[in-house]
Amino acid sequence: MALPSAIDCVAQLQPYIPGKPVDELEREYGVKNAVKLASNENPLGPSPKVLSHLSLLLSKPQELARYPDGNGFTLKNKLIEKFSTDGTNLLSEQITLGNGSNDVLDLLARTFASIDDEVIFSQYAFAVYPIVTQAVGATAVITDAVDWGHDLDAMLDAVTKKTRLIFIANPNNPTGTCLPASQLHDFLNQVPENIIVVIDEAYEEYASHPDSPFSSNNNSDAFHSMIPALEQFKNLVITRTFSKAYGLASFRVGYGVSSSAIADLLNRVRQPFNNNTFALESAAVALNDQQHLLKCVELNWQGMAYLNRSFESLKLNYIPSAGNFICVQVGTDCAQIYDKLLHEGVITRPIANYQMHEYLRISVGTMAENERVFQALKKILA
Numbered sequence: 100m101a102l103p104s105a106i107d108c109v110a111q112l113q114p115y116i117p118g119k120p121v122d123e124l125e126r127e128y129g130v131k132n133a134v135k136l137a138s139n140e141n142p143l144g145p146s147p148k149v150l151s152h153l154s155l156l157l158s159k160p161q162e163l164a165r166y167p168d169g170n171g172f173t174l175k176n177k178l179i180e181k182f183s184t185d186g187t188n189l190l191s192e193q194i195t196l197g198n199g200s201n202d203v204l205d206l207l208a209r210t211f212a213s214i215d216d217e218v219i220f221s222q223y224a225f226a227v228y229p230i231v232t233q234a235v236g237a238t239a240v241i242t243d244a245v246d247w248g249h250d251l252d253a254m255l256d257a258v259t260k261k262t263r264l265i266f267i268a269n270p271n272n273p274t275g276t277c278l279p280a281s282q283l284h285d286f287l288n289q290v291p292e293n294i295i296v297v298i299d300e301a302y303e304e305y306a307s308h309p310d311s312p313f314s315s316n317n318n319s320d321a322f323h324s325m326i327p328a329l330e331q332f333k334n335l336v337i338t339r340t341f342s343k344a345y346g347l348a349s350f351r352v353g354y355g356v357s358s359s360a361i362a363d364l365l366n367r368v369r370q371p372f373n374n375n376t377f378a379l380e381s382a383a384v385a386l387n388d389q390q391h392l393l394k395c396v397e398l399n400w401q402g403m404a405y406l407n408r409s410f411e412s413l414k415l416n417y418i419p420s421a422g423n424f425i426c427v428q429v430g431t432d433c434a435q436i437y438d439k440l441l442h443e444g445v446i447t448r449p450i451a452n453y454q455m456h457e458y459l460r461i462s463v464g465t466m467a468e469n470e471r472v473f474q475a476l477k478k479i480l481a
Contacts, residue, residue, distance in 0.1 A: 124446055133444040134471055136462040139272070139302075139424045141346035143395050143465075146388035149347070149381045156377065167376040171196040174374075177383045178354065187327050192359040195366055198373045200301055200340040200353030204266070205231045206365045207336060207355070211295050212237040212263045219257050220266040221249045223274050223453050225299065228266040237263070247418050247426075248276030251286045258294065265290065268299040269322070270306050270313075273450050273460045275420025277306055277313045280323035287332045295361070297336045298325045301353075302422035304344035304392060310400035313421040322421060326356055333358045341378075343423060344395055345385045352378040399423045402463040409473040413480060418458075426450065426458045429480075433457050436479055443475040 121133045156162070175191045182189050197203035208231035212218050216237045220228040222244040232239045238261070242253040249267055258265075270277045283298065290296055306313050306322040315321040326337050336357040342348035352374055355365065385392075406425055410417045416428040429436045437449045437459060448460040461472060 121446065124441055124444070128441055128444075130442065130444040133446060134464060134468045135446040136464050136468060136472060137446045137448040137460075138348070139343060139422065139462045140348050141344060141395050141423070142463075142468060143346060143391075143398065145346040145381065146385050146391040148388045148391070149384050152380060152384045153377065156380065162376070165376075167372050167374060167379055169371050171374060171379055174352075174354075174379050174383045177386045181386050182326065187329075189326075189329075189356060190359060193329070193356055193362050195355040195357070195362050195369065196374050196379075197338075197353045197355065197369075198378075199342060199351040200299065200338040200355070201227050202351075202369075202373060203338050203353055203355040203365070204228070204297070204299070205234070206368050207264060207295065207297055208232060208235050208237070210364050210368050215261065216263040217259060217261040218264045218266065219254055219262060221254065221271075223247055223271070223455065224249075224266065225268045225272045226452065232264075244274075246276065247271075247274040249278060251278070251282055255286065255289055258290065262291075262294050265294060265296045266299065267297065268301070269325075270302040270421035272301065272422065273424070273448075273453055273455070274418050274426055275422045275424060276418065277322050277421035279320040280325065280328075281320060283325055284328065287328065287335060290334070292334050295334050295336060296332070297338060299338050300324055300326075301338070301340045301343055303339060305396055305399055305423050306421040308393075308396045308400065310397060311421060312419070329356060329358065333360070336361060341382045341385060344392055344399075345382070346395065347378070347381055347385060350375075350378040350381050352382045398465070399463050402466060402469045405466065405469050406461065406463065406473070409469075409476075413473075413476060415476075424460050424462045426455065426460050428457050429459055429476075430457050433459060436476075439479045440472075440475055443478070445472055445475045447472070 121135050124133050175194045179189050204227050212235050214236035217240050218232040218237045219240045221242050229239050240257050242257050248271055303324050309316040313322040329335055336355050338355045340353035410427050418426045440447055450458055450460050
């Protein structure tokens with residue numbers, strides 16, 4: 100029996116494959132003290148203030164029996180306070196909370212695209228974009244990359260009357276490439292107002308830090324968050340996450356910022372209580388500890404510099420990254436090198452699913468973890 104077209108689209112989906120867990124590696128390979136540098140997680144974990152707050156929550160068992168705040172009042176107001184400090188005025192009605200920013204990306208696809216519509220994203224772009232596109236039965240229009248990053252001119256050329264959404268990751272995962280704000284402004288000025296443009300800023304905290312080679316401190320044509328541009332572009336949506344620099348990946352909490360009209364539609368589709376109480380409160384507390392955030396980001400750029408030097412010493416090419424990860428070219432034996440690294444107790448990320456068959460993506464860890472990767476690669480490649 101032939102499947103209905105929408106069901107057929109889902110049946111053909113290639114599910115997202117997460118990074119290998121440490122306990123699975125140790126169980127399968129018999130190694131001890133393994134390190135995981137595969138999923139772009141924060142090696143320092145969340146703020147100590149979050150840990151203290153979690154203890155407080157656990158001391159109130161009666162509250163654990165209650166549903167979370169379905170509107171996320173406290174977290175939204177903390178976000179408004181944060182962006183106000185940065186000079187951007189937001190309203191609660193402009194914020195959509197998600198079970199991770201992936202949830203918001205899914206909401207966007209389900210709200211604005213369907214069968215017979217088109218969604219544009221770049222070659223080597225985040226794996227969730229094709230997943231959410233196919234899940235709603237829309238047609239993926241994939242533009243060729245330039246220097247491993249987005250070709251905005253090619254994306255403009257790909258726009259048709261069927262285009263409903265454009266996804267742009269900035270910085271991009273998995274390649275770490277980064278677009279300057281000036282180019283994105285020019286791009287948005289040329290996109291028809293009826294097309295939703297999504298700028299995925301999951302790694303914004305890294306790219307905008309003064310130590311980043313992509314920041315305004317080090318680059319005249321620099322990275323800047325596009326959140327201030329929301330006042331000018333009513334078809335713009337910015338997504339962010341607490342999974343990376345804030346170290347809350349296990350809590351699954353992210354958000355989108357947009358016009359109130361777009362957020363209203365997203366919140367109609369959003370599942371009630373899609374964020375649990377621990378996630379909502381932990382994210383709000385994390386925003387109050389910017390010192391911990393800076394410590395995490397500074398460690399990242401120290402580690403990135405070390406990894407860059409390490410790859411250069413091994414004569415390995417790599418793609419300069421604005422995030423907390425880096426892609427290194429290890430050659431046609433990439434799959435075997437990945438497996439050999441597992442035997443050394445080091446989990447990295449092969450990215451053949453992005454058609455980058457010679458590259459491993461390696462998250463920046465603690466300095467001890469970064470050295471562990473270098474020594475393991477040095478041994479394998481000797």
